[in-house]
Amino acid sequence: MTKYRSVALGCGSYLPEKVLTNDDLAKMVDTSDEWIRARTGIKRRHIAADHELTSDLALKAAREALGAAGLKGGDLDLIVMATSTPDQTFPATATVVQAALGMTGGFAFDLQAVCSGFVYAMAVADNFIKAGQVRRALVIGAETFSRILDWQDRSTCVLFGDGAGAVVLEAAEDTGSPDQPGIFSTHLHSDGRYHDCLYVDGGPGSTKTVGHLRMKGREVFKHAINNLAAVVEEALEANGMTADDIDWVVPHQANKRILDGTARKFSIPAEKVIITVEEHANTSAASIPLALSAAIKDGRIRKGDVLLMEAMGGGFTWGAVLMRW
Ligand code: UT7
Numbered sequence: 001m002t003k004y005r006s007v008a009l010g011c012g013s014y015l016p017e018k019v020l021t022n023d024d025l026a027k028m029v030d031t032s033d034e035w036i037r038a039r040t041g042i043k044r045r046h047i048a049a050d051h052e053l054t055s056d057l058a059l060k061a062a063r064e065a066l067g068a069a070g071l072k073g074g075d076l077d078l079i080v081m082a083t084s085t086p087d088q089t090f091p092a093t094a095t096v097v098q099a100a101l102g103m104t105g106g107f108a109f110d111l112q113a114v115c116s117g118f119v120y121a122m123a124v125a126d127n128f129i130k131a132g133q134v135r136r137a138l139v140i141g142a143e144t145f146s147r148i149l150d151w152q153d154r155s156t157c158v159l160f161g162d163g164a165g166a167v168v169l170e171a172a173e174d175t176g177s178p179d180q181p182g183i184f185s186t187h188l189h190s191d192g193r194y195h196d197c198l199y200v201d202g203g204p205g206s207t208k209t210v211g212h213l214r215m216k217g218r219e220v221f222k223h224a225i226n227n228l229a230a231v232v233e234e235a236l237e238a239n240g241m242t243a244d245d246i247d248w249v250v251p252h253q254a255n256k257r258i259l260d261g262t263a264r265k266f267s268i269p270a271e272k273v274i275i276t277v278e279e280h281a282n283t284s285a286a287s288i289p290l291a292l293s294a295a296i297k298d299g300r301i302r303k304g305d306v307l308l309m310e311a312m313g314g315g316f317t318w319g320a321v322l323m324r325w
Helices: 022-026 033-040 054-069 093-100 114-130 217-238 256-265 284-297
Strands: 004-014 018-021 044-047 078-082 107-111 136-144 162-173 182-190 198-200 213-215 248-251 306-313 317-324
Touching: 004 054, 004 114, 004 284, 018 022, 022 033, 033 256, 044 162, 054 093, 054 136, 054 162, 054 284, 078 093, 078 114, 093 107, 093 136, 107 114, 114 136, 114 162, 114 182, 114 284, 114 306, 114 317, 136 284, 162 284, 182 217, 217 256, 217 306, 217 317, 248 256, 248 284, 284 306
Parallel strands: 078 107, 078 136, 248 306
Antiparallel strands: 004 162, 004 182, 018 044, 136 162, 182 317, 198 213, 306 317
């Protein structure tokens, strides 16, 4: 039986035009540029315009990724879109993107794993490809977290931003060689005992409202480094690799202190970690493909590089993707 590997063909991203700086925020809540930068590394974030929906951001990233892959919407069999801020409760925002891309076959759905969403979506697409059920998949992470923030709560509103990123994957015959580009393995975890550490206090089935993001920041911080370190180790071990084999870590961008702490645990030099949190803040499911896209555009990540993506978010959920670009 043919074995398949998911090979990345292209990546794209989109950030809304409007930029909100820490100084702008200091005029809205009792905070300061100094506090935000010292605790998180964040300097600014992008905020979607009133008329811009998550699907609009996703579509722009998707078009760029398809362009980089030399494909059209009609060439896709699958769209998996990671988002916690869909346009509507249903249908899936992925179907809005599907229609706009002119993809009339295949299937499209949303996936919800908050900040781990992109890693989860890559794992799902990879498994459809490995099962031989999908030839080409578009994996999107897109968010308008500005819509679910409590703009009076300084402990959360300074941390997040809006954006979107996307990757096109294609099935290739797996030669079994570690030199072949594509996804080596994916590793997903969740622990629902912590679901009330990072959540939205509303929803269609409870309050019939959208609600606002709430977070026990210290609790999240504490678990993040341990969970991320464990899943990075798991991914390396599964492939008989060490940190030295990694060209680039492309992490979820929540907080620079978490990124530095995780890299330190593995003695991964800071220069090998792609960091965009200063410019984008935490864009939840969009943060990894946004960071990936930035590093491809500036020439750091090249074809053939070994990438480690890792993320942790509400649920708690966490996971990793190890691949050769
Ligand atoms: O994708 C996963 C998503 N979430 C995360 O990754 C977040 C993980 N957690 C964190 O990054 C950190 O816990 C935060 C950045 C959220 C907070 O940093 P911290 O060092 O854990 O601060 P803290 O929550 O313990 O608060 C320290 C102080 C408090 O004042 P008191 O009680 O010491 O007087 C807060 O009220 O800082 C205060 N504070 C602020 N001060 C200025 C909280 N938010 C702000 C703010 N500006 N924006």
